[in-house]
Amino acid sequence: MNIDKYLKNERYLKGIGISQGIVKGKAYIFFKSESIDYATKINYEDIENEVSRLFIALDKAKKKLLSMRDKIGEKIDPDSLKIFDAHYAVLSDPLFISEITDNIKSKRVNTEYSVKVTALDWKYKLSKINDPYLLERVNDIDEIANLIIEELSTAVSEQNVIKEERIIISEFITLSELAQIDKTKLLGFVTAGGGYTSHAAIVARSLGIPAVGHITNCHNEIKNNDDLIIDGIRGICIINPSPKIVKLYEQEAETYRKKLSILESYIEMPNRSKDKQPFFLEANLEIIEELPLVKKYAATGIGLFRTEFLLDYSQSFPNEKKQHSAYSKIMSVCDKCGITIRTFDVGGDKMINKIEEIAENNPFLGWRAIRFQLSNMEYLRPQLRAILKANKHGNLRILFPMVTNVDEIVILREKLREIEEELKSEGTALKPYKIGIMIEIPSAALTADKFVDYVDFFSVGTNDLIQYTLAVDRGNEKVQYLYDAFDPSIIRLLKYITVLLKDSKRELAVCGEMAGKPREAILLLILGYRHFSMVPWKIPVIKKLFSTIEFGPIAAHYEKIKKINSPEEVKEYIERKFKDNLDSIRDFMY
Amino acid sequence: MLEKKFTVKNKHGLHLRPATEFIKITACFKGEVYLAKGDVEVNAKSILGLLTLGIDYEDEVIIRCTGEGEDDFIRNLQEFFNKEE
Numbered sequence: 029m030n031i032d033k034y035l036k037n038e039r040y041l042k043g044i045g046i047s048q049g050i051v052k053g054k055a056y057i058f059f060k061s062e063s064i065d066y067a068t069k070i071n072y073e074d075i076e077n078e079v080s081r082l083f084i085a086l087d088k089a090k091k092k093l094l095s096m097r098d099k100i101g102e103k104i105d106p107d108s109l110k111i112f113d114a115h116y117a118v119l120s121d122p123l124f125i126s127e128i129t130d131n132i133k134s135k136r137v138n139t140e141y142s143v144k145v146t147a148l149d150w151k152y153k154l155s156k157i158n159d160p161y162l163l164e165r166v167n168d169i170d171e172i173a174n175l176i177i178e179e180l181s182t183a184v185s186e187q188n189v190i191k192e193e194r195i196i197i198s199e200f201i202t203l204s205e206l207a208q209i210d211k212t213k214l215l216g217f218v219t220a221g222g223g224y225t226s227h228a229a230i231v232a233r234s235l236g237i238p239a240v241g242h243i244t245n246c247h248n249e250i251k252n253n254d255d256l257i258i259d260g261i262r263g264i265c266i267i268n269p270s271p272k273i274v275k276l277y278e279q280e281a282e283t284y285r286k287k288l289s290i291l292e293s294y295i296e297m298p299n300r301s302k303d304k305q306p307f308f309l310e311a312n313l314e315i316i317e318e319l320p321l322v323k324k325y326a327a328t329g330i331g332l333f334r335t336e337f338l339l340d341y342s343q344s345f346p347n348e349k350k351q352h353s354a355y356s357k358i359m360s361v362c363d364k365c366g367i368t369i370r371t372f373d374v375g376g377d378k379m380i381n382k383i384e385e386i387a388e389n390n391p392f393l394g395w396r397a398i399r400f401q402l403s404n405m406e407y408l409r410p411q412l413r414a415i416l417k418a419n420k421h422g423n424l425r426i427l428f429p430m431v432t433n434v435d436e437i438v439i440l441r442e443k444l445r446e447i448e449e450e451l452k453s454e455g456t457a458l459k460p461y462k463i464g465i466m467i468e469i470p471s472a473a474l475t476a477d478k479f480v481d482y483v484d485f486f487s488v489g490t491n492d493l494i495q496y497t498l499a500v501d502r503g504n505e506k507v508q509y510l511y512d513a514f515d516p517s518i519i520r521l522l523k524y525i526t527v528l529l530k531d532s533k534r535e536l537a538v539c540g541e542m543a544g545k546p547r548e549a550i551l552l553l554i555l556g557y558r559h560f561s562m563v564p565w566k567i568p569v570i571k572k573l574f575s576t577i578e579f580g581p582i583a584a585h586y587e588k589i590k591k592i593n594s595p596e597e598v599k600e601y602i603e604r605k606f607k608d609n610l611d612s613i614r615d616f617m618y
Numbered sequence: 619m620l621e622k623k624f625t626v627k628n629k630h631g632l633h634l635r636p637a638t639e640f641i642k643i644t645a646c647f648k649g650e651v652y653l654a655k656g657d658v659e660v661n662a663k664s665i666l667g668l669l670t671l672g673i674d675y676e677d678e679v680i681i682r683c684t685g686e687g688e689d690d691f692i693r694n695l696q697e698f699f700n701k702e703e
Contacts, residue, residue, distance in 0.1 A: 111634075
């Protein structure tokens with residue numbers, strides 16, 4: 029390969045490819061409040077911008093302080109109220125402000141970091157004064173700094189308006205931040221933290237733009253407006269590339285485009301196996317902007333629409349109206365195909381930090397998803413009301429995450445009934461809808477048959493099911509190696525679910541990543557699954573793969589597979605038995 | 619530039635609350651104003667600067683100011699420093 033030979037003369041950063049493709053473009057450093065923990069180097073031209081961000085944030089922080097003061101004014105004694113005045117005085121302190129701007133200018137760092145170090149400096153100075161009363165208040169400096177930084181992050185989201193096509197450089201991007209970016213201007217991503225399953229990666233893949241993750245020092249190495257080549261295949265990012273390598277990449281990009289056009293030719297194929305048996309390929313979506321992908325990739329429907337994009341982590345909980353408008357957009361995609369909306373999967377990694385700030389030792393075994401919502405009806409109620417109201421054509425499917433036992437679904441149905449009554453009395457016309465649960469906790473998998481009387485469909489969330497079954501946090505690099513969809517325990521469990529639900533006439537789908545991975549998808553076919561939901565761009569790949577397979581005799585492979593003890597051998601078995609089928613899509617297996 | 623010496627009569631010195639009050643006064647003054655205790659002088663519009671001086675009851679401080687209305691400003695400060703609480 030020519031490119032690999034010439035790379036050694038280039039300045040490039042190595043990470044991992046989290047979304048395929050090649051793109052050339054200019055860098056845009058995505059700012060956010062989380063970047064306060066370290067200094068981000070800024071260019072001379074950006075100093076002015078950073079300083080103006082500071083002043084905007086200071087103004088906002090002052091306004092916020094005054095409104096807080098007004099709000100709690102009646103409830104506390106006048107002396108305590110004076111603290112607000114003191115904080116306000118610090119926000120207006122000319123010395124404090126000039127030191128922050130001096131730090132930005134002399135150290136060439138982002139405003140957040142500058143606020144942080146300036147505050148730290150003052151904290152140190154004040155702590156040396158021999159005044160017990162003042163000592164008590166020294167930590168107020170942190171509070172004030174956080175107030176500014178918080179406002180900086182909101183000022184940032186307004187600032188992160190991308191006017192021209194850019195490659196986004198970010199340490200870590202949240203879903204709500206992604207929702208703010210104009211996707212038509214997005215050429216690609218470079219992220220420091222994000223792995224294959226990060227939000228940036230998921231969105232990049234669904235938008236079909238390249239992305240490279242795990243470039244830990246991307247903030248320091250890349251500057252705004254640097255010319256970049258993102259190579260999602262090799263997982264590298266070349267900074268200010270030479271004309272030679274640019275030319276080589278142009279050729280490579282052309283080859284890649286040709287492959288894509290082959291992929292596109294699969295889109296219109298019918299969902300039929302080689303022996304004309306049907307299968308169903310639905311789309312997993314995360315943000316409203318992805319809705320056109322349902323048509324683009326000819327998905328049978330939406331197998332999973334995650335609603336967490338509505339949770340803006342710096343803002344308050346979305347009200348019913350805001351939610352309703354989002355769900356209405358989702359439901360408008362089609363009036364016949366099934367549209368599955370999953371209630372907030374909050375808690376664990378996605379805790380709404382502003383609402384319930386509780387540190388848990390084991391958040392993934394803790395108060396999350398439906399467990400959280402059942403004890404916080406004020407959050408579940410507006411969501412269910414908004415979802416039901418958006419169901420104009422009767423093709424809605426409500427999916428509840430993290431269900432552990434039947435009691436939960438009994439309570440959920442009761443709540444739904446209450447809400448239906450409520451809506452009816454308000455004059456809302458209700459259309460039929462289906463109720464389903466995620467099978468992602470082993471207890472629900474082992475007792476799937478007990479849910480049959482209470483739900484219309486099941487959706488297996490393999491990512492979590494594998495984590496919980498194997499007791500492995502796949503985000504933890506030290507134990508990641510244990511995370512394996514081909515583990516005999518997983519195969520047995522997935523098989524058992526189909527056995528339990530065999531005569532139930534309930535739809536059983538898989539919406540985890542397994543559904544969109546060729547070898548895993550074949551395994552699922554063998555186990556009896558026919559409904560798959562995946563990121564939209566994988567639909568044509570899986571469709572092509574399935575169209576080459578005869579479903580009739582496929583279940584027989586289970587007899588062989590169940591006797592195998594190691595995950596690797598199962599993979600080899602599938603690779604061997606389905607070599608020709610896999611070869612037909614080999615170009616797209618990533 | 620005007621200069622005047624004051625003695626702090628507030629029993630608690632120039633702690634957080636009186637300092638906040640003081641800043642409200644100096645912020646209204648259009649010109650420059652400095653406060654010195656001993657050898658150390660700070661911008662008298664900076665609450666953090668004032669607090670680091672650790673001004674106590676009966677400490678002597680020197681105010682220096684320049685700008686429009688400096689006479690009235692420095693005269694009116696007497697009232698502030700005379701306050702006992």
